[in-house]
Amino acid sequence: MATQSDSKNVLNIRGALAKLKPEDAKRLAVYVVRGDEIIARAPVDQSGNFQIGVDRAAITDRAGFQVEAVVGPAAMGKNLDPSRKLQRIALDPKGLAAAKAEFVVPTDKLKITEEVLRFWWQWCRNYCVKGVVLGPDHCPVPGATVTVSSVLHASGGGYTVTPQSTVTADSTGHFTICFDWCTWCVGWPCWPIWWFCWPWWWEWDILHIIEKLEVTMPPRIGPIGPGPLVTLENVATTPKFSFPLKQPLPADLMVGQGFAEARKPEERLVPDQARTDLIKRKLSDPRIQAIFPWWWWCCENPNIIFTVRQGPNVIVDEHPATDTRWCFPDGSNVTLIGNQNTISACSGDPLPSQGFVWTRVGNTLVNTILDGYAQGSGSGHDSDMAFTGRLDIFGGFAPGSSVAYYQVKGAPWTGNPSRGGTAPVGDGPPIAADLYNYAFMLHPGFVVTVEPVKMGPFTDPAHPGLPNLYATEEHRHLVPTTLLPAFPAGTFMAWAYGGLKLSVPAASLVSGGLGAVRLSVAAFDVAFNLLGLPANTDDHLTLEIDTTPLTVAHINSFVAFDIANNSVASTGSSADCPAFNVGPGGYVVLNVSVRDDNGHLCDYQLVPNFGHGSTGVTVPNIRGYK
Template identity: 25%
Template sequence: PSQWAGKDKLALAPIIVTPIWWGLWLRWCRTFVIQGRVVCADGSPVPGAEVHALDVDFFWWWSSMSQVGPTVITDATGHFTIKFRWCCGWWPWWWWRLRRWSLNQQLLDKIRPIMKLNTDSRIPEPSPVVSFNFASLNPQPLPPQPALGGTLPVTTSPVSPTLGPITSNVVDPTTIPALRDRLLRALPQVPELERLRIWPWFPWTPWLDCSPDIIFRVTQNCGGQNKVIVNENIFQTRFDIPTNLSVTLTANGEACCLPPHNPDPVGDCALITGVCGDPGIIAGNIGGNSAHPAGPDGYANPGSRDNPFSEAVTLWGQLGISPQSDYYEIEYKPHTAPPTAWASVPPAALAGFSRGYFDSTQPWPNQWFYPGFSLKPLGTKLVYESRHHYEATHPPANWGNVFSGRSWFMNVNELASLQTFGNFPDGTYDFRVRGYKSLANGDPDPNDPGVVLNGCGNHQENNLLVLRIDNRIVGPQQPGTVHIDTTEPDCGISLVKLGNNLVQPCGAEHLQPNTPLQVDFFCSDPDGHLDHYELRIMWGLGNVRNLLTVPGATLTGIGAGVQPGPDDPNALAQGAVRPTWKGGNMRLTIPNAALVFPVTCCYLIELTVWKRNIVNCGSVYYNQMHYSFTVTV
């Protein structure tokens, strides 16, 4: 500073950089190029997504991530390229100043169980602030270290008996290699943590790392909300990547991708492929349909699970490209009724839906569109607009061109959304498609009586779907009870006995040696669509046990013709006739109740029963009851 005294300017002597340092610099700084593609699980491209490449370092239970290169957007085929410059050979103290650290839950989950093996250690609770506070592990002290950025001290004095920087909250990264040697003497050898490159089991000097260690984070906004679709963790790190790296990133189920589509058929035809998605539950896996004529009719997974359908059901398939299918309606009839019984689906049972398409001609991120396909009145009927008619009436005619046009990605082949509850009595029904022409202005033609479309491929059964419908009535939920007010299914615990003594709900009983346990209960469904039930006992601090698997446990039906299960396959083996298992009153007997009641405690027996129904294309029907009491031993 004294050189500046009384001067406005200061001239410094030139710094000569010798050739050897130029050579090192060329090796210390290199250009890296990452080329990749983001796809969904089926390999479909994910366009319009933001890709972030992150260099990751982790130390003890802290991690640090910093983005390398720019954020890039995937093109219509899901491809991206990231180019960046990477330098190494930093002074440790300077490298450390450039990083920001945070606690990492995955590292905590790996390290803390190892720390608990040393009962004498008193490691402080993890903190987001990095510190070398390892004194409680009692490793050997570290030798004196140079000041940050300084020169090595010259000393001949013995090593200080104090722990020095090992308990310091001031981080000096130059002490890390020596600290590792000493910690390894106090910590158990854990090959898994060494394999995962967790310090101190694995050496760590990242300021000398001349190749980055990369993970990826990908986000996408395809519905008005940013969603993380790829979020790699530290244990997915690509260590020491080459200067040219190729990757394929698989997005999660939140991503919007562009799936390949089979071309639409040509002509006045319909192909009903299934329900509840594309592929969803295909017609070939529903009994009574063309690809699976064997029964039971209308049940999904016929001959195994025998699942009926409940409440909302979506129909899926394709329509031929023809003026006769510009609009269409869904017709139905009871399965065993004659052809004269075909009628329009009740209007109250129909609902509109949306489709989604990606338009590569629009600027990012406004490339995602969600047109609605609402129901339109046609006399006393309600009809849907077909997808191909929407395309024809919404130019430009660039549909299907991923690079320079529009591509459907959501609900591409959905045909209809049906609400069966309150509109269809329980039973088996046939469904088909009737097509209608449009007027010049695009509206449905009121003078067209419509045509029942042929089945595509000259197979009329392709325009036919058989479904077994089974809904339930539920009363208002009573406050303070787990039991649902319904008979579909119903369940209850009738009595609990220890030996000859009846145990009342909220009662208490002393357990004598060699005393049997008896639990009488019922599980029932009037439609015969029981799937399985569970009978569990819970006590104490989180203890739970399956009563049906206690050694010596036996199940019996109470009364004639009752199959105790406890699941549909066992009930069929016990005499139930597919697809019906109605259940009934049952009894569980366990010869030695001491296996159930190990300690004096309050116990709760929980009974839960499920039906086989596919509810709203994904949920289930169930019911529950429990019974609590105290046992002293």
């Protein structure tokens, strides 16, 4: 809690910048500085007003040093380049010391003209990227919160990540995110003594350049160049020299791929202290410092990464070491794929012109399910597969139908549908399995939440003969709270799983985890009257279920040989954990038994573990069954 003493130690420095357009004013900031030291800063609002709370001690503890207010682009950050025509106002030290609660900056003498603004906006521009947030299923994620951050190499190693802007994706997952970006070269971590440090993955390119320069280095050169800060104005002042190399793209240099075509295939770019020391010795030569083109690493565009949140969950968390988009061009597009915690909004499947149809089980379309089996590709070892695990089963009623509630009924087959089994007579009892969908809800301030919504089952006390009912998505918000929990507050945007009619463990559909079931629906209107649905080809769905384990899955023998076909003994800790040093050209032979008495073999795969620094020439493919 702030105290009265605390408030006395803070001086409110405020002011107003007159005659500015709102679109220009909101891109500016006021910096309180002492020499090159930035004491505090604050943005200018679209009306031209600014207000900065400053610790009194910070502006009075060094007598004799002038404190100034500097007006310039807000995106300059910590680098107030004096060549940028920044507007400076000396603050009266006596006035600062005498001020009780606030100090008004005399801005009347500032001349922020159209010419000055045009100059600023040449190198500080509004940088924008467009994109879309998708789930792992490649369906959009409405209302996701997207943050873009800029990335720089840190002087002590690692990275400096600075959040720049946050926006909310629209109902289709699309977004446009913008922030002000000022162009200058801060690519070398040890700025301004650029030759003191660099990321190790730059070293092959650095050494390649140095070696080319050494061959053509002139006997006499001028003084060391202007330092690592290259601007649009002073690039031309860089020492003139006929470089023996063509400048690569800065984005390629940033990731150590500037001269990748000149690198031999067997050369692996890994940290190498001897190489680092060699570069340090070479860069300590003033002649090389003067002509080494460090500005080649300068880029007009920022290096960016993204973070995406959906409610409390972080669904995209890009890492600067592996995911940075170096020198990413203005106006580019990105596709951000969420992790397994993402709730996306897939559009519904095609609907029938009348009645009801089942459309898919997970991602398996019903027209690829034959006699209860998923056909898969029809020719590969992903063919003729029984169903197992948790089943998300989708379907749809004809548009404009009066269906408000429905039951899902399951009737068991006698025997296997594809092996002469007998279809059930009748539709069987209604299935009782909790069904939840997720609703994207819009709230004031463009805040989007994803709310779980129970769809059923429920039984209306007035109609006890109709148990295990589910509400349709179209009618769910109208269901009384006496039957289902209240529908979430806010403005409805979309359902996460359009057309989801049943979500159930496969084992619960059959007895003993093995067998076939035929699914159908019974439909009811808002008054719980049974509706007669016109028949469709896919209004019944048969699934062959097998959740039982394999009958046999065993490695019978594991024998290793060297290149001369001599047997190699295991050095492993046990027979179940063998280890072999087969040497170059060596190999192993496995004898494996895999059997399923239900006839539901899919495939198996061997995953070998190679020793440190080793890779296998031949790795077994997936062994499949048709």
